[in-house]
Amino acid sequence: MIRAMVHQVREVFIYLFLAVFYKATGTVKPYWRPGSNLSPDNDRAYCLSWRLGVETNNVRAWRTVPSECKEYIENYITRGQYYHDLNFITNQISSYADEIALSNDGMDAWILDIDDTCISNIIYYRGKRYGCDPYDPLGFKAWAMKGECSAVPFMLGLFDRLVQSGFKVILLTGRDEETLGQATTDNLLSQGFIGYERIIFRTTAYKGQKAVTFKSEIRKQLVEEGYRIWGNVGDQWSDLQGEFTGNRTFKLPNPMYFVP
């Protein structure tokens, strides 16, 4: 605690010194102006840093969105930037997919996560203050069983494109097969996700395992079957890390929850 304070004081002195130094010499300007343009909106700056931290996997094992960021996240999701981000990233994925020369053995695969990758839970999370409320397993299960998730913007277009290009699209989800298998399959169908090669749920054998362990194991099995995993798309880093992650991974934005 005291050590932290000493460091903070020291840091303040360093910046004061630098400010005076730059002022005195007039030769080199500092490139940062801490807090300028941000003082009226410090929450926004903090929440933007928080979101960057989450999306880069710097912030891990977080349980809830900081409550001061509820409005920021709501605006991010509903006022267009989330939509822009999805448009941008699906264009990136398409460009990469277009460069791949497929062989004709039918083993060129692509892995997509389901929740907030193919179909969206945002309407549910709106009721959970966009992630400011803690995870509610029963509430989420009740929501998922309704099968009312809408397609994540641009992802159906990407899905169709991959299928029509000849990729074997494999949907891989941590959702429990027994309780959510049918509702999920129906939900995907109603949203137009037609033509995937396989859908893999979590069976009892993998119950309680971390997503990164379960998904690594499934991907290993796919590779052993002979599949070449060209792309792997998910909204959680646990979809994209571990083993046999694929030739290239793509992280979709999700500032609402963290799956270990």
Place this chain on the structure above:
Amino acid sequence: MIRAMVHQVREVFIYLFLAVFYKATGTVKPYWRPGSNLSPDNDRAYCLSWRLGVETNNVRAWRTVPSECKEYIENYITRGQYYHDLNFITNQISSYADEIALSNDGMDAWILDIDDTCISNIIYYRGKRYGCDPYDPLGFKAWAMKGECSAVPFMLGLFDRLVQSGFKVILLTGRDEETLGQATTDNLLSQGFIGYERIIFRTTAYKGQKAVTFKSEIRKQLVEEGYRIWGNVGDQWSDLQGEFTGNRTFKLPNPMYFVP
């Protein structure tokens, strides 16, 4: 081309249908309002998406910042958000470091990259339109030889904290030892980076290798020497991927250039 257009038209129809559907039923509102609040500032939305894409490693092997984002990146760097992001992430790193129980064998290590991790090239990149101009190896070398890089905000504080906690801090850089070794060591000293365990430059043996290959090889050697790499901090994904990446990696922001 035609396929892409058909998909785009199809996507537009889906959203038109959804819009009409939501309007007609009145039960479920769509959660996104594409472009709302963003129309006067579409470049900003695009550049924010681009920056997120870069920082999450979705956009790879890019050569220059899109020219329409020059002002956006300049504002990001100079008007406080970059500073906020660094403050946020160094706090995250400190919190993680505080949780580690160090052994007393002197083998608890921490790896820090140098360029735009310990010391900053932003003053140089200001002259290169914050990365809108292509990489200029001779220009960069001339800049680095001057030894005038300032410390990246908050990173000296983090460095001192790690050293004083008992971590062996190892600086690992792709800078060429022969041409830039002395200038870099002097620059670090003048900025206050004192007390590191070792500084490792790129020697002729590793010339021409990708950063991810070179750095993986060095980390492998360190692990073979018995070091436990607790943390690994860099501004490039090539600092943080490959083998022996460390127990936890931290990506600092850098929207100005990409090192493969």
